[in-house]
Amino acid sequence: MAQLLTSRDIRAISGGLQIKPTKKWGQNFVVDANTVRRIVAAAGVGADDKVMEVGPGLGSLTLGLLDTAGELAAVEIDPKLALALPRTVEARTTPEEFAKLTVVRADAASVAPEQMPFEPTAMVANLPYNVAVPVVLHALETFPSLQKGLVMVQSEVADRMTAGPGSKIYGVPSVKMAWYTKARRAGSVSAKVFWPVPNVASGLVAFERIESPDADRAEVFAAVDAAFGQRRKMLRQALKDWAGSVERAEAIMARAGVDPTGRGETLTIEEFIALADAKAAL
Structure with a gap:
Protein backbone atom coordinates (compact mmCIF):
# COMPACT_ATOMS: atom_id res chain seq x y z
CA MET A 1 0.00 0.00 0.00
CA ILE A 210 -24.11 8.21 -21.45
CA GLU A 211 -24.70 7.26 -25.07
CA SER A 212 -23.98 10.24 -27.30
CA PRO A 213 -27.12 11.82 -28.79
CA ASP A 214 -27.72 11.30 -32.51
CA ALA A 215 -27.26 14.96 -33.42
CA ASP A 216 -24.71 17.50 -34.66
CA ARG A 217 -22.78 18.27 -31.49
CA ALA A 218 -21.11 21.38 -32.88
CA GLU A 219 -24.47 22.85 -33.92
CA VAL A 220 -26.09 21.98 -30.60
CA PHE A 221 -23.22 23.55 -28.66
CA ALA A 222 -23.39 26.66 -30.87
CA ALA A 223 -27.06 27.01 -29.94
CA VAL A 224 -26.21 26.56 -26.26
CA ASP A 225 -23.48 29.21 -26.43
CA ALA A 226 -25.84 31.64 -28.19
CA ALA A 227 -28.71 31.08 -25.76
CA PHE A 228 -26.58 31.68 -22.69
CA GLY A 229 -24.45 34.39 -24.26
CA GLN A 230 -27.48 36.63 -23.83
CA ARG A 231 -29.32 34.68 -21.18
CA ARG A 232 -31.57 37.57 -20.10
CA LYS A 233 -33.03 37.91 -23.58
CA MET A 234 -35.88 35.87 -24.99
CA LEU A 235 -34.68 32.96 -27.08
CA ARG A 236 -35.86 34.46 -30.37
CA GLN A 237 -33.47 37.38 -29.76
CA ALA A 238 -30.66 35.38 -28.18
CA LEU A 239 -30.63 32.91 -31.08
CA LYS A 240 -31.03 35.36 -33.94
CA ASP A 241 -27.36 35.36 -34.94
CA TRP A 242 -27.15 31.57 -34.67
CA ALA A 243 -30.30 31.18 -36.73
CA GLY A 244 -29.62 34.01 -39.18
CA SER A 245 -32.46 36.33 -38.17
CA VAL A 246 -35.21 36.72 -35.60
CA GLU A 247 -37.75 35.40 -38.10
CA ARG A 248 -35.70 32.32 -38.85
CA ALA A 249 -35.11 31.75 -35.13
CA GLU A 250 -38.88 31.81 -34.58
CA ALA A 251 -39.40 29.35 -37.43
CA ILE A 252 -36.78 27.01 -36.01
CA MET A 253 -38.32 27.18 -32.53
CA ALA A 254 -41.79 26.58 -33.91
CA ARG A 255 -40.57 23.44 -35.68
CA ALA A 256 -38.73 22.29 -32.54
CA GLY A 257 -41.68 22.99 -30.25
CA VAL A 258 -39.72 25.51 -28.20
CA ASP A 259 -41.29 28.68 -26.78
CA PRO A 260 -39.63 31.67 -28.50
CA THR A 261 -40.36 33.87 -25.48
CA GLY A 262 -38.56 31.53 -23.12
CA ARG A 263 -34.92 31.69 -22.08
CA GLY A 264 -31.99 29.35 -22.34
CA GLU A 265 -32.07 28.42 -18.67
CA THR A 266 -35.41 26.63 -19.19
CA LEU A 267 -34.26 24.31 -21.99
CA THR A 268 -33.12 20.73 -21.56
CA ILE A 269 -30.34 19.21 -23.63
CA GLU A 270 -33.06 17.43 -25.61
CA GLU A 271 -34.65 20.76 -26.53
CA PHE A 272 -31.32 22.19 -27.67
CA ILE A 273 -30.92 19.08 -29.84
CA ALA A 274 -34.41 19.67 -31.24
CA LEU A 275 -33.40 23.22 -32.16
CA ALA A 276 -30.30 22.02 -34.01
CA ASP A 277 -32.32 19.37 -35.85
CA ALA A 278 -34.96 21.94 -36.80
CA LYS A 279 -32.34 24.33 -38.13
CA ALA A 280 -30.87 21.59 -40.31
CA ALA A 281 -34.33 20.69 -41.64
CA LEU A 282 -35.31 24.24 -42.65
Missing part, protein backbone atom coordinates in the same frame (compact mmCIF):
# COMPACT_ATOMS: atom_id res chain seq x y z
CA ALA A 2 1.29 3.42 -0.95
CA GLN A 3 2.49 5.72 1.82
CA LEU A 4 0.30 8.84 1.57
CA LEU A 5 1.77 12.30 1.94
CA THR A 6 1.33 14.28 5.14
CA SER A 7 1.23 18.05 5.41
CA ARG A 8 4.83 17.94 6.61
CA ASP A 9 5.85 15.79 3.63
CA ILE A 10 4.28 18.20 1.16
CA ARG A 11 6.01 21.23 2.64
CA ALA A 12 9.31 19.35 2.71
CA ILE A 13 9.01 18.23 -0.91
CA SER A 14 7.98 21.67 -2.14
CA GLY A 15 10.79 23.28 -0.15
CA GLY A 16 13.36 20.87 -1.52
CA LEU A 17 12.20 21.57 -5.06
CA GLN A 18 11.98 25.31 -4.36
CA ILE A 19 8.38 25.20 -5.52
CA LYS A 20 5.91 27.91 -4.64
CA PRO A 21 2.31 27.17 -5.67
CA THR A 22 1.30 29.51 -8.49
CA LYS A 23 -2.02 31.19 -9.21
CA LYS A 24 -1.22 30.85 -12.93
CA TRP A 25 -1.85 27.12 -12.77
CA GLY A 26 -4.29 27.22 -9.86
CA GLN A 27 -2.06 25.14 -7.62
CA ASN A 28 -3.59 24.22 -4.27
CA PHE A 29 -2.23 20.92 -2.97
CA VAL A 30 -4.26 18.50 -0.82
CA VAL A 31 -2.43 17.99 2.48
CA ASP A 32 -4.90 15.74 4.28
CA ALA A 33 -4.57 11.97 3.84
CA ASN A 34 -8.13 11.26 4.96
CA THR A 35 -9.44 13.56 2.22
CA VAL A 36 -7.34 11.67 -0.31
CA ARG A 37 -8.81 8.38 0.88
CA ARG A 38 -12.33 9.81 0.61
CA ILE A 39 -11.76 11.06 -2.94
CA VAL A 40 -10.28 7.74 -4.05
CA ALA A 41 -13.21 5.85 -2.54
CA ALA A 42 -15.72 8.20 -4.20
CA ALA A 43 -13.97 7.78 -7.57
CA GLY A 44 -14.64 4.05 -7.43
CA VAL A 45 -11.71 3.07 -9.64
CA GLY A 46 -10.51 -0.51 -9.64
CA ALA A 47 -7.91 -2.84 -11.09
CA ASP A 48 -9.62 -2.80 -14.49
CA ASP A 49 -9.50 1.00 -14.76
CA LYS A 50 -6.94 2.99 -16.71
CA VAL A 51 -7.04 6.32 -14.95
CA MET A 52 -6.14 9.75 -16.27
CA GLU A 53 -5.26 11.98 -13.33
CA VAL A 54 -5.15 15.66 -14.20
CA GLY A 55 -2.97 17.99 -12.15
CA PRO A 56 -1.23 15.50 -9.84
CA GLY A 57 0.87 18.26 -8.29
CA LEU A 58 3.15 16.84 -5.60
CA GLY A 59 1.45 13.43 -5.73
CA SER A 60 -1.05 13.34 -2.85
CA LEU A 61 -3.90 11.91 -4.90
CA THR A 62 -1.59 9.98 -7.22
CA LEU A 63 -0.40 7.81 -4.34
CA GLY A 64 -3.95 7.08 -3.24
CA LEU A 65 -5.06 6.15 -6.75
CA LEU A 66 -2.14 3.78 -7.29
CA ASP A 67 -3.55 1.61 -4.49
CA THR A 68 -6.65 0.83 -6.54
CA ALA A 69 -6.15 1.68 -10.23
CA GLY A 70 -4.86 -0.75 -12.83
CA GLU A 71 -2.82 1.93 -14.59
CA LEU A 72 -2.40 5.66 -14.03
CA ALA A 73 -1.35 8.44 -16.38
CA ALA A 74 -0.69 11.67 -14.48
CA VAL A 75 -1.08 14.69 -16.77
CA GLU A 76 0.95 17.61 -15.40
CA ILE A 77 1.59 21.00 -17.04
CA ASP A 78 4.27 22.20 -14.60
CA PRO A 79 7.63 20.83 -15.83
CA LYS A 80 9.24 20.88 -12.39
CA LEU A 81 6.38 18.95 -10.81
CA ALA A 82 6.26 16.49 -13.72
CA LEU A 83 9.95 15.75 -13.22
CA ALA A 84 9.67 15.35 -9.44
CA LEU A 85 6.55 13.19 -9.31
CA PRO A 86 8.13 9.84 -10.25
CA ARG A 87 10.77 10.23 -7.53
CA THR A 88 8.12 10.99 -4.91
CA VAL A 89 5.97 8.04 -5.96
CA GLU A 90 8.85 5.57 -6.23
CA ALA A 91 9.94 6.36 -2.68
CA ARG A 92 6.47 5.67 -1.28
CA THR A 93 5.18 2.68 -3.25
CA THR A 94 6.08 -0.89 -4.06
CA PRO A 95 7.76 -1.61 -7.41
CA GLU A 96 4.47 -3.07 -8.65
CA GLU A 97 2.57 0.12 -7.77
CA PHE A 98 5.24 2.36 -9.22
CA ALA A 99 5.14 0.43 -12.50
CA LYS A 100 1.51 1.51 -12.96
CA LEU A 101 2.49 5.18 -13.25
CA THR A 102 3.22 7.19 -16.37
CA VAL A 103 3.76 10.95 -16.13
CA VAL A 104 2.53 12.89 -19.16
CA ARG A 105 3.96 16.40 -19.47
CA ALA A 106 1.06 18.21 -21.13
CA ASP A 107 -1.72 20.74 -20.79
CA ALA A 108 -4.84 18.77 -19.90
CA ALA A 109 -6.99 21.25 -21.84
CA SER A 110 -5.34 20.11 -25.07
CA VAL A 111 -3.78 16.71 -24.35
CA ALA A 112 -4.11 14.39 -27.34
CA PRO A 113 -4.60 10.60 -27.52
CA GLU A 114 -1.12 10.06 -28.96
CA GLN A 115 0.39 11.63 -25.83
CA MET A 116 -1.29 9.09 -23.56
CA PRO A 117 0.10 5.62 -22.80
CA PHE A 118 -3.40 4.11 -22.98
CA GLU A 119 -7.04 4.88 -23.67
CA PRO A 120 -8.33 6.08 -20.28
CA THR A 121 -11.49 4.61 -18.80
CA ALA A 122 -11.69 6.95 -15.80
CA MET A 123 -10.68 10.50 -14.93
CA VAL A 124 -9.82 11.83 -11.49
CA ALA A 125 -8.68 15.40 -11.00
CA ASN A 126 -8.18 18.34 -8.69
CA LEU A 127 -8.95 21.21 -11.07
CA PRO A 128 -8.57 24.99 -10.73
CA TYR A 129 -11.91 26.72 -11.23
CA ASN A 130 -10.92 28.68 -14.33
CA VAL A 131 -10.09 25.59 -16.40
CA ALA A 132 -12.29 22.95 -14.79
CA VAL A 133 -15.10 22.85 -17.33
CA PRO A 134 -12.90 23.11 -20.47
CA VAL A 135 -10.62 20.34 -19.19
CA VAL A 136 -13.48 17.94 -18.44
CA LEU A 137 -15.28 18.65 -21.73
CA HIS A 138 -12.03 18.25 -23.68
CA ALA A 139 -11.40 14.89 -22.04
CA LEU A 140 -14.92 13.66 -22.77
CA GLU A 141 -14.72 14.77 -26.39
CA THR A 142 -11.17 13.54 -27.02
CA PHE A 143 -11.29 10.19 -25.22
CA PRO A 144 -14.42 8.17 -26.10
CA SER A 145 -13.05 5.40 -23.88
CA LEU A 146 -13.59 7.62 -20.83
CA GLN A 147 -16.59 6.13 -19.03
CA LYS A 148 -16.56 7.76 -15.60
CA GLY A 149 -14.86 10.37 -13.52
CA LEU A 150 -14.60 12.31 -10.30
CA VAL A 151 -13.32 15.87 -10.28
CA MET A 152 -12.72 18.27 -7.42
CA VAL A 153 -13.54 21.86 -8.36
CA GLN A 154 -14.61 25.09 -6.71
CA SER A 155 -17.99 24.54 -5.06
CA GLU A 156 -19.79 27.04 -7.29
CA VAL A 157 -18.37 25.37 -10.40
CA ALA A 158 -19.55 21.99 -9.10
CA ASP A 159 -23.04 23.44 -8.72
CA ARG A 160 -23.01 24.77 -12.29
CA MET A 161 -21.73 21.51 -13.73
CA THR A 162 -24.58 19.55 -12.14
CA ALA A 163 -27.46 22.08 -12.26
CA GLY A 164 -30.77 21.24 -13.91
CA PRO A 165 -33.02 23.35 -16.17
CA GLY A 166 -34.86 26.20 -14.48
CA SER A 167 -32.08 26.98 -12.02
CA LYS A 168 -30.37 30.36 -12.05
CA ILE A 169 -27.00 28.59 -12.10
CA TYR A 170 -27.99 26.34 -15.01
CA GLY A 171 -25.90 27.30 -18.01
CA VAL A 172 -23.34 26.26 -20.60
CA PRO A 173 -21.41 23.86 -18.29
CA SER A 174 -24.66 22.18 -17.18
CA VAL A 175 -25.93 21.58 -20.71
CA LYS A 176 -22.64 20.45 -22.22
CA MET A 177 -22.01 18.04 -19.34
CA ALA A 178 -25.51 16.64 -19.94
CA TRP A 179 -24.59 15.93 -23.58
CA TYR A 180 -21.88 13.52 -22.48
CA THR A 181 -22.76 12.37 -18.99
CA LYS A 182 -25.02 12.02 -16.02
CA ALA A 183 -23.28 14.24 -13.46
CA ARG A 184 -23.99 14.70 -9.76
CA ARG A 185 -22.55 16.35 -6.68
CA ALA A 186 -20.55 13.76 -4.74
CA GLY A 187 -19.62 15.74 -1.65
CA SER A 188 -17.88 18.86 -0.39
CA VAL A 189 -14.25 19.50 0.54
CA SER A 190 -13.12 22.04 3.10
CA ALA A 191 -10.63 24.71 2.13
CA LYS A 192 -8.59 23.71 5.19
CA VAL A 193 -7.29 20.51 3.56
CA PHE A 194 -5.33 22.48 0.93
CA TRP A 195 -2.00 24.26 0.91
CA PRO A 196 -2.08 27.12 0.32
CA VAL A 197 -5.60 27.50 1.75
CA PRO A 198 -7.91 28.84 -0.97
CA ASN A 199 -10.59 31.45 -0.33
CA VAL A 200 -13.38 29.08 -1.38
CA ALA A 201 -14.68 25.62 -0.58
CA SER A 202 -14.48 22.82 -3.13
CA GLY A 203 -17.00 20.28 -4.34
CA LEU A 204 -16.76 16.82 -5.85
CA VAL A 205 -18.53 16.08 -9.14
CA ALA A 206 -18.99 12.47 -10.20
CA PHE A 207 -20.05 11.61 -13.72
CA GLU A 208 -20.84 8.60 -15.87
CA ARG A 209 -20.82 8.71 -19.65
Whole structure:
Protein backbone atom coordinates (compact mmCIF):
# COMPACT_ATOMS: atom_id res chain seq x y z
CA MET A 1 0.00 0.00 0.00
CA ALA A 2 1.29 3.42 -0.95
CA GLN A 3 2.49 5.72 1.82
CA LEU A 4 0.30 8.84 1.57
CA LEU A 5 1.77 12.30 1.94
CA THR A 6 1.33 14.28 5.14
CA SER A 7 1.23 18.05 5.41
CA ARG A 8 4.83 17.94 6.61
CA ASP A 9 5.85 15.79 3.63
CA ILE A 10 4.28 18.20 1.16
CA ARG A 11 6.01 21.23 2.64
CA ALA A 12 9.31 19.35 2.71
CA ILE A 13 9.01 18.23 -0.91
CA SER A 14 7.98 21.67 -2.14
CA GLY A 15 10.79 23.28 -0.15
CA GLY A 16 13.36 20.87 -1.52
CA LEU A 17 12.20 21.57 -5.06
CA GLN A 18 11.98 25.31 -4.36
CA ILE A 19 8.38 25.20 -5.52
CA LYS A 20 5.91 27.91 -4.64
CA PRO A 21 2.31 27.17 -5.67
CA THR A 22 1.30 29.51 -8.49
CA LYS A 23 -2.02 31.19 -9.21
CA LYS A 24 -1.22 30.85 -12.93
CA TRP A 25 -1.85 27.12 -12.77
CA GLY A 26 -4.29 27.22 -9.86
CA GLN A 27 -2.06 25.14 -7.62
CA ASN A 28 -3.59 24.22 -4.27
CA PHE A 29 -2.23 20.92 -2.97
CA VAL A 30 -4.26 18.50 -0.82
CA VAL A 31 -2.43 17.99 2.48
CA ASP A 32 -4.90 15.74 4.28
CA ALA A 33 -4.57 11.97 3.84
CA ASN A 34 -8.13 11.26 4.96
CA THR A 35 -9.44 13.56 2.22
CA VAL A 36 -7.34 11.67 -0.31
CA ARG A 37 -8.81 8.38 0.88
CA ARG A 38 -12.33 9.81 0.61
CA ILE A 39 -11.76 11.06 -2.94
CA VAL A 40 -10.28 7.74 -4.05
CA ALA A 41 -13.21 5.85 -2.54
CA ALA A 42 -15.72 8.20 -4.20
CA ALA A 43 -13.97 7.78 -7.57
CA GLY A 44 -14.64 4.05 -7.43
CA VAL A 45 -11.71 3.07 -9.64
CA GLY A 46 -10.51 -0.51 -9.64
CA ALA A 47 -7.91 -2.84 -11.09
CA ASP A 48 -9.62 -2.80 -14.49
CA ASP A 49 -9.50 1.00 -14.76
CA LYS A 50 -6.94 2.99 -16.71
CA VAL A 51 -7.04 6.32 -14.95
CA MET A 52 -6.14 9.75 -16.27
CA GLU A 53 -5.26 11.98 -13.33
CA VAL A 54 -5.15 15.66 -14.20
CA GLY A 55 -2.97 17.99 -12.15
CA PRO A 56 -1.23 15.50 -9.84
CA GLY A 57 0.87 18.26 -8.29
CA LEU A 58 3.15 16.84 -5.60
CA GLY A 59 1.45 13.43 -5.73
CA SER A 60 -1.05 13.34 -2.85
CA LEU A 61 -3.90 11.91 -4.90
CA THR A 62 -1.59 9.98 -7.22
CA LEU A 63 -0.40 7.81 -4.34
CA GLY A 64 -3.95 7.08 -3.24
CA LEU A 65 -5.06 6.15 -6.75
CA LEU A 66 -2.14 3.78 -7.29
CA ASP A 67 -3.55 1.61 -4.49
CA THR A 68 -6.65 0.83 -6.54
CA ALA A 69 -6.15 1.68 -10.23
CA GLY A 70 -4.86 -0.75 -12.83
CA GLU A 71 -2.82 1.93 -14.59
CA LEU A 72 -2.40 5.66 -14.03
CA ALA A 73 -1.35 8.44 -16.38
CA ALA A 74 -0.69 11.67 -14.48
CA VAL A 75 -1.08 14.69 -16.77
CA GLU A 76 0.95 17.61 -15.40
CA ILE A 77 1.59 21.00 -17.04
CA ASP A 78 4.27 22.20 -14.60
CA PRO A 79 7.63 20.83 -15.83
CA LYS A 80 9.24 20.88 -12.39
CA LEU A 81 6.38 18.95 -10.81
CA ALA A 82 6.26 16.49 -13.72
CA LEU A 83 9.95 15.75 -13.22
CA ALA A 84 9.67 15.35 -9.44
CA LEU A 85 6.55 13.19 -9.31
CA PRO A 86 8.13 9.84 -10.25
CA ARG A 87 10.77 10.23 -7.53
CA THR A 88 8.12 10.99 -4.91
CA VAL A 89 5.97 8.04 -5.96
CA GLU A 90 8.85 5.57 -6.23
CA ALA A 91 9.94 6.36 -2.68
CA ARG A 92 6.47 5.67 -1.28
CA THR A 93 5.18 2.68 -3.25
CA THR A 94 6.08 -0.89 -4.06
CA PRO A 95 7.76 -1.61 -7.41
CA GLU A 96 4.47 -3.07 -8.65
CA GLU A 97 2.57 0.12 -7.77
CA PHE A 98 5.24 2.36 -9.22
CA ALA A 99 5.14 0.43 -12.50
CA LYS A 100 1.51 1.51 -12.96
CA LEU A 101 2.49 5.18 -13.25
CA THR A 102 3.22 7.19 -16.37
CA VAL A 103 3.76 10.95 -16.13
CA VAL A 104 2.53 12.89 -19.16
CA ARG A 105 3.96 16.40 -19.47
CA ALA A 106 1.06 18.21 -21.13
CA ASP A 107 -1.72 20.74 -20.79
CA ALA A 108 -4.84 18.77 -19.90
CA ALA A 109 -6.99 21.25 -21.84
CA SER A 110 -5.34 20.11 -25.07
CA VAL A 111 -3.78 16.71 -24.35
CA ALA A 112 -4.11 14.39 -27.34
CA PRO A 113 -4.60 10.60 -27.52
CA GLU A 114 -1.12 10.06 -28.96
CA GLN A 115 0.39 11.63 -25.83
CA MET A 116 -1.29 9.09 -23.56
CA PRO A 117 0.10 5.62 -22.80
CA PHE A 118 -3.40 4.11 -22.98
CA GLU A 119 -7.04 4.88 -23.67
CA PRO A 120 -8.33 6.08 -20.28
CA THR A 121 -11.49 4.61 -18.80
CA ALA A 122 -11.69 6.95 -15.80
CA MET A 123 -10.68 10.50 -14.93
CA VAL A 124 -9.82 11.83 -11.49
CA ALA A 125 -8.68 15.40 -11.00
CA ASN A 126 -8.18 18.34 -8.69
CA LEU A 127 -8.95 21.21 -11.07
CA PRO A 128 -8.57 24.99 -10.73
CA TYR A 129 -11.91 26.72 -11.23
CA ASN A 130 -10.92 28.68 -14.33
CA VAL A 131 -10.09 25.59 -16.40
CA ALA A 132 -12.29 22.95 -14.79
CA VAL A 133 -15.10 22.85 -17.33
CA PRO A 134 -12.90 23.11 -20.47
CA VAL A 135 -10.62 20.34 -19.19
CA VAL A 136 -13.48 17.94 -18.44
CA LEU A 137 -15.28 18.65 -21.73
CA HIS A 138 -12.03 18.25 -23.68
CA ALA A 139 -11.40 14.89 -22.04
CA LEU A 140 -14.92 13.66 -22.77
CA GLU A 141 -14.72 14.77 -26.39
CA THR A 142 -11.17 13.54 -27.02
CA PHE A 143 -11.29 10.19 -25.22
CA PRO A 144 -14.42 8.17 -26.10
CA SER A 145 -13.05 5.40 -23.88
CA LEU A 146 -13.59 7.62 -20.83
CA GLN A 147 -16.59 6.13 -19.03
CA LYS A 148 -16.56 7.76 -15.60
CA GLY A 149 -14.86 10.37 -13.52
CA LEU A 150 -14.60 12.31 -10.30
CA VAL A 151 -13.32 15.87 -10.28
CA MET A 152 -12.72 18.27 -7.42
CA VAL A 153 -13.54 21.86 -8.36
CA GLN A 154 -14.61 25.09 -6.71
CA SER A 155 -17.99 24.54 -5.06
CA GLU A 156 -19.79 27.04 -7.29
CA VAL A 157 -18.37 25.37 -10.40
CA ALA A 158 -19.55 21.99 -9.10
CA ASP A 159 -23.04 23.44 -8.72
CA ARG A 160 -23.01 24.77 -12.29
CA MET A 161 -21.73 21.51 -13.73
CA THR A 162 -24.58 19.55 -12.14
CA ALA A 163 -27.46 22.08 -12.26
CA GLY A 164 -30.77 21.24 -13.91
CA PRO A 165 -33.02 23.35 -16.17
CA GLY A 166 -34.86 26.20 -14.48
CA SER A 167 -32.08 26.98 -12.02
CA LYS A 168 -30.37 30.36 -12.05
CA ILE A 169 -27.00 28.59 -12.10
CA TYR A 170 -27.99 26.34 -15.01
CA GLY A 171 -25.90 27.30 -18.01
CA VAL A 172 -23.34 26.26 -20.60
CA PRO A 173 -21.41 23.86 -18.29
CA SER A 174 -24.66 22.18 -17.18
CA VAL A 175 -25.93 21.58 -20.71
CA LYS A 176 -22.64 20.45 -22.22
CA MET A 177 -22.01 18.04 -19.34
CA ALA A 178 -25.51 16.64 -19.94
CA TRP A 179 -24.59 15.93 -23.58
CA TYR A 180 -21.88 13.52 -22.48
CA THR A 181 -22.76 12.37 -18.99
CA LYS A 182 -25.02 12.02 -16.02
CA ALA A 183 -23.28 14.24 -13.46
CA ARG A 184 -23.99 14.70 -9.76
CA ARG A 185 -22.55 16.35 -6.68
CA ALA A 186 -20.55 13.76 -4.74
CA GLY A 187 -19.62 15.74 -1.65
CA SER A 188 -17.88 18.86 -0.39
CA VAL A 189 -14.25 19.50 0.54
CA SER A 190 -13.12 22.04 3.10
CA ALA A 191 -10.63 24.71 2.13
CA LYS A 192 -8.59 23.71 5.19
CA VAL A 193 -7.29 20.51 3.56
CA PHE A 194 -5.33 22.48 0.93
CA TRP A 195 -2.00 24.26 0.91
CA PRO A 196 -2.08 27.12 0.32
CA VAL A 197 -5.60 27.50 1.75
CA PRO A 198 -7.91 28.84 -0.97
CA ASN A 199 -10.59 31.45 -0.33
CA VAL A 200 -13.38 29.08 -1.38
CA ALA A 201 -14.68 25.62 -0.58
CA SER A 202 -14.48 22.82 -3.13
CA GLY A 203 -17.00 20.28 -4.34
CA LEU A 204 -16.76 16.82 -5.85
CA VAL A 205 -18.53 16.08 -9.14
CA ALA A 206 -18.99 12.47 -10.20
CA PHE A 207 -20.05 11.61 -13.72
CA GLU A 208 -20.84 8.60 -15.87
CA ARG A 209 -20.82 8.71 -19.65
CA ILE A 210 -24.11 8.21 -21.45
CA GLU A 211 -24.70 7.26 -25.07
CA SER A 212 -23.98 10.24 -27.30
CA PRO A 213 -27.12 11.82 -28.79
CA ASP A 214 -27.72 11.30 -32.51
CA ALA A 215 -27.26 14.96 -33.42
CA ASP A 216 -24.71 17.50 -34.66
CA ARG A 217 -22.78 18.27 -31.49
CA ALA A 218 -21.11 21.38 -32.88
CA GLU A 219 -24.47 22.85 -33.92
CA VAL A 220 -26.09 21.98 -30.60
CA PHE A 221 -23.22 23.55 -28.66
CA ALA A 222 -23.39 26.66 -30.87
CA ALA A 223 -27.06 27.01 -29.94
CA VAL A 224 -26.21 26.56 -26.26
CA ASP A 225 -23.48 29.21 -26.43
CA ALA A 226 -25.84 31.64 -28.19
CA ALA A 227 -28.71 31.08 -25.76
CA PHE A 228 -26.58 31.68 -22.69
CA GLY A 229 -24.45 34.39 -24.26
CA GLN A 230 -27.48 36.63 -23.83
CA ARG A 231 -29.32 34.68 -21.18
CA ARG A 232 -31.57 37.57 -20.10
CA LYS A 233 -33.03 37.91 -23.58
CA MET A 234 -35.88 35.87 -24.99
CA LEU A 235 -34.68 32.96 -27.08
CA ARG A 236 -35.86 34.46 -30.37
CA GLN A 237 -33.47 37.38 -29.76
CA ALA A 238 -30.66 35.38 -28.18
CA LEU A 239 -30.63 32.91 -31.08
CA LYS A 240 -31.03 35.36 -33.94
CA ASP A 241 -27.36 35.36 -34.94
CA TRP A 242 -27.15 31.57 -34.67
CA ALA A 243 -30.30 31.18 -36.73
CA GLY A 244 -29.62 34.01 -39.18
CA SER A 245 -32.46 36.33 -38.17
CA VAL A 246 -35.21 36.72 -35.60
CA GLU A 247 -37.75 35.40 -38.10
CA ARG A 248 -35.70 32.32 -38.85
CA ALA A 249 -35.11 31.75 -35.13
CA GLU A 250 -38.88 31.81 -34.58
CA ALA A 251 -39.40 29.35 -37.43
CA ILE A 252 -36.78 27.01 -36.01
CA MET A 253 -38.32 27.18 -32.53
CA ALA A 254 -41.79 26.58 -33.91
CA ARG A 255 -40.57 23.44 -35.68
CA ALA A 256 -38.73 22.29 -32.54
CA GLY A 257 -41.68 22.99 -30.25
CA VAL A 258 -39.72 25.51 -28.20
CA ASP A 259 -41.29 28.68 -26.78
CA PRO A 260 -39.63 31.67 -28.50
CA THR A 261 -40.36 33.87 -25.48
CA GLY A 262 -38.56 31.53 -23.12
CA ARG A 263 -34.92 31.69 -22.08
CA GLY A 264 -31.99 29.35 -22.34
CA GLU A 265 -32.07 28.42 -18.67
CA THR A 266 -35.41 26.63 -19.19
CA LEU A 267 -34.26 24.31 -21.99
CA THR A 268 -33.12 20.73 -21.56
CA ILE A 269 -30.34 19.21 -23.63
CA GLU A 270 -33.06 17.43 -25.61
CA GLU A 271 -34.65 20.76 -26.53
CA PHE A 272 -31.32 22.19 -27.67
CA ILE A 273 -30.92 19.08 -29.84
CA ALA A 274 -34.41 19.67 -31.24
CA LEU A 275 -33.40 23.22 -32.16
CA ALA A 276 -30.30 22.02 -34.01
CA ASP A 277 -32.32 19.37 -35.85
CA ALA A 278 -34.96 21.94 -36.80
CA LYS A 279 -32.34 24.33 -38.13
CA ALA A 280 -30.87 21.59 -40.31
CA ALA A 281 -34.33 20.69 -41.64
CA LEU A 282 -35.31 24.24 -42.65
